[in-house]
Each structure stands twice: as structure tokens, then as C-alpha cells.
Amino acid sequence: MPEGGTPEPNSPHGIPDPKSPHRTSRTKLPVRNLPNQTPKHRTPQSKLLNTDPPKPNSQLGTARNKLPARNPANQTPLRWSGVMAVLGCPPSPAASHPSLPPSLQVMLVGDSGVGKTCLLVRFKDGAFLAGSFISTVGIDFRNKVLTVDGVKVKLQIWDTAGQERFRSVTHAYYRDAHALLLLYDVTNKASFDNIQAWLTEIHEYAQQDVVLMLLGNKVDSAQDRVVKREDGEKLAKEYGVPFMETSAKSGLNVELAFTAIAKELKHRSMKLPNEPKFKLHDYVKKEVRGSGCCRS
Numbered sequence: 001m002p003e004g005g006t007p008e009p010n011s012p013h014g015i016p017d018p019k020s021p022h023r024t025s026r027t028k029l030p031v032r033n034l035p036n037q038t039p040k041h042r043t044p045q046s047k048l049l050n051t052d053p054p055k056p057n058s059q060l061g062t063a064r065n066k067l068p069a070r071n072p073a074n075q076t077p078l079r080w081s082g083v084m085a086v087l088g089c090p091p092s093p094a095a096s097h098p099s100l101p102p103s104l105q106v107m108l109v110g111d112s113g114v115g116k117t118c119l120l121v122r123f124k125d126g127a128f129l130a131g132s133f134i135s136t137v138g139i140d141f142r143n144k145v146l147t148v149d150g151v152k153v154k155l156q157i158w159d160t161a162g163q164e165r166f167r168s169v170t171h172a173y174y175r176d177a178h179a180l181l182l183l184y185d186v187t188n189k190a191s192f193d194n195i196q197a198w199l200t201e202i203h204e205y206a207q208q209d210v211v212l213m214l215l216g217n218k219v220d221s222a223q224d225r226v227v228k229r230e231d232g233e234k235l236a237k238e239y240g241v242p243f244m245e246t247s248a249k250s251g252l253n254v255e256l257a258f259t260a261i262a263k264e265l266k267h268r269s270m271k272l273p274n275e276p277k278f279k280l281h282d283y284v285k286k287e288v289r290g291s292g293c294c295r296s
């Protein structure tokens with residue numbers, strides 16, 4: 001993966017449990033040396049959520065250079081729809097509804113430098129951190145509570161380091177993620193070209209029914225754009241994932257991306273008997289159109 005972003009230095013050993021009550025929302029999760037650790041060795045989300053874990057594809061390596069060449073003809077497209085196992089979660093006293101988990105884990109993934117940290121900071125604090133002083137070490141998280149259809153939904157957003165040397169750390173967290181926001185940078189073609197490899201990795205490590213959305217970030221940099229919106233749309237369609245373009249700098253669609261994810265997770269968790277099925281694709285299309293976004 002290219003390393004065009006902020007520095008992501010090495011860190012001490014030991015990963016505390018991200019759900020530990022002792023951790024604060026800004027606590028760093030230091031890197032642990034996990035040469036052989038795969039999601040198999042962690043408490044699988046499937047145990048908590050009553051789903052079968054996805055079967056790892058032994059033919060697919062974890063390193064970028066082991067990923068197979070793209071060949072849509074013999075590849076099964078990744079489909080992320082379906083009923084998620086959040087339905088099977090134990091009731092939470094902290095939640096405002098008995099079937100909603102206390103927090104929903106949303107993970108930001110994508111190449112280093114695409115703007116994952118900035119997107120999170122924009123969403124959480126409404127600010128843009130220009131320059132390169134933000135550093136993501138392995139994995140970091142922040143909490144934010146959204147009100148979705150009158151229900152409070154607590155998102156725990158994990159910000160990952162896109163660099164190869166932190167890969168074993170991020171692999172270990174995929175299994176517990178309810179949703180993934182996969183980012184590329186519209187001004188960086190390589191970050192777009194790597195999306196397929198990220199999808200392969202997600203397919204290998206994340207829950208089968210994880211909610212996934214593709215985001216083309218930095219659309220404010222119109223003069224530097226090298227990836228057309230249509231290309232992002234086409235790729236997203238190919239893999240059956242919702243797509244939107246965002247800007248952590250201007251704030252375009254940032255709230256929308258997280259709200260859409262929260263809505264989908266909330267609807268999966270606590271669908272009322274006569275409530276129409278929430279369709280994430282339709283919602284995103286409608287809202288993006290409504291925002292007047294991204295015609296290039």
C-alpha cells in the first residue's frame with residue numbers, strides 16, 4: 001500500500017480489549033506483535049451474535065502481494081446484504097431498546113493517507129485537521145451517539161492504520177466490526193486500485209454480513225481529482241456495496257455516511273413488525289442526490 005498519509009509509528013506491546021470499561025474513547029490501542037494471530041484466536045463475534053464465521057479462503061494471502069489478480073469472470077462478487085446477527089445480541093441495559101447492542105462497531109479501512117482519521121475527526125468534532133500531524137498507531141477509536149429514528153445508537157468508530165506493518169493488528173479487529181467504511185482518495189489512483197485488495201481482505205476477515213460502504217474521499221480537491229465519480233460508482237456496483245463521495249475537509253456527506261450505517265444497523269437490530277424494510281442502497285442514493293453532491 002502506498003504511504004501517502006500521516007506517519008503511523010510503531011508502538012509498545014499489548015492490545016487492551018476495545019470494549020473494556022477502563023478505556024476512554026480516545027485511548028490508543030497499542031500494537032501487539034501478533035505474527036500468527038488470526039480472527040480464529042479471538043472471541044468470535046459469531047459466538048456473541050450467533051452466526052457462523054466466514055470460512056477463511058486459504059488461497060488468499062494476507063499480504064497485498066499475495067492477493068490474486070482481479071478477474072471478475074471467476075470471482076464471486078462480494079455481497080453484503082442479508083440479515084445481520086445483531087438480531088441475536090443479548091439485551092443491553094444501557095441501550096434505549098432491549099435489542100440494540102450497547103455500541104455498534106464501525107471500522108474505517110483503506111490505504112494510508114486517504115483521510116480515515118480526518119473523516120473520523122470531522123464526524124466526531126466537526127473539524128478538519130489539515131496537515132500531517134495526525135498519527136494512527138495500529139488502531140484507535142472514538143465513540144459518538146447518534147439519534148436514528150428517535151432511537152439513540154452509540155457508534156464506536158475504529159480508526160485503523162492503513163500501513164502494512166499494522167495489518168496483523170487490524171485483521172484482529174475485523175471480526176468484531178458491525179460495519180466497515182472503506183475509503184479511497186479521489187486524488188490518488190493507487191488508493192482506488194487497491195480497493196479490490198481491501199475487499200478481498202474484508203471478505204477473508206470480517207463477518208459475512210458486515211455492513212459495508214465505499215467512500216471516495218477528498219472531493220473538495222477538484223483540481224487534483226484522478227478518480228472519476230463514475231468509476232467509484234461502477235466499482236461499488238460491481239461489488240454490490242453502497243457508495244458516496246465525501247470530503248473530510250468540507251464535511252460533505254460525512255454525517256450522511258455514518259448516519260446511513262447507523263440506520264442500517266439499527267433497523268437490523270430492532271425492526272418493528274409493520275415497519276418497511278430499510279434499504280441502505282436506496283437511502284444512500286436518495287440522500288446523496290439530495291445533497292447535490294459530487295457532479296464532476
Ligand SMILES: Nc1nc2c(ncn2[C@@H]2O[C@H](COP(=O)(O)OP(=O)(O)O)[C@@H](O)[C@H]2O)c(=O)[nH]1
Binds near residue numbers: 112115131134
Ligand atoms: N483536501 C483534503 N485533504 C484531506 C481530506 N481528508 C484528509 N486529508 C488530508 O490527507 C492527509 C491524510 O489524512 P489522514 O486522515 O491522516 O489519512 P489516514 O492515513 O487515512 O488516516 C492529511 O494531510 C489530511 O489533511 C479531505 O477530505 N480533503
Ligand SMILES: [Mg+2]
Binds near residue numbers: 116117118136159161
Ligand atoms: Mg490515520
